[in-house]
Amino acid sequence: MQETTSLYEKVGGEEAISKVVDYFYDELVLKDETVNHFFKNTDMDKQRRHQTKFISFALGGPNQYSGNSMAKAHNGMNIQPEHFDAIVKHLHDALALFGVVEEDIHQALNKVAVLRDDILYK
Numbered sequence: 213m214q215e216t217t218s219l220y221e222k223v224g225g226e227e228a229i230s231k232v233v234d235y236f237y238d239e240l241v242l243k244d245e246t247v248n249h250f251f252k253n254t255d256m257d258k259q260r261r262h263q264t265k266f267i268s269f270a271l272g273g274p275n276q277y278s279g280n281s282m283a284k285a286h287n288g289m290n291i292q293p294e295h296f297d298a299i300v301k302h303l304h305d306a307l308a309l310f311g312v313v314e315e316d317i318h319q320a321l322n323k324v325a326v327l328r329d330d331i332l333y334k
Contacts, residue, residue: 218271218272218273219271219272219312219316219319219320220268220271220272220273221272221273222312222316223271223307223310223312223316225268225273226264226265226268226273228310229264229267229268229271229273230260230264231310232267232306232307232309232310233260233263233264233267233306234260235306235309235310236263236302236303236306237251237256237259237260237263239306240302240305240306241299241302244298244302246294246295246298247295247298247299250289250291250295265278267303267320270320270323270324271320271323281330282327282330282331283330283331283334286330286331286334287334288334289334290333290334291331291332291333291334292332292333293332296328296331296332300321300324300325303320303321303324304317304321307320
């Protein structure tokens with residue numbers, strides 16, 4: 213039998229993803245000295261909304277993301293591989309904390325990984 217439930221549905225939809233995003237920023241990203249400076253002048257409410265929509269889409273939910281392209285959104289930040297990797301690890305850990313199984317986390321992170329070239333060194 214073929215699996216028809218998207219990761220988005222398995223995780224619990226946008227409401228659950230919003231909780232993951234809150235934890236991702238509050239407990240992981242903003243406490244990480246290696247990456248928190250990227251968010252120093254960021255409207256975090258807006259950032260959380262964008263990230264929730266982006267992760268929802270990455271997990272197979274509706275495409276509600278209407279922000280800048282990834283390259284444009286990260287322009288001037290000069291994000292290095294270690295910064296990208298730290299954010300990916302934090303996303304992994306946030307998803308795991310909320311009960312997403314490793315196989316599904318891996319699938320979600322693969323969708324994020326394809327954006328690496330659009331984000332690095334801009």
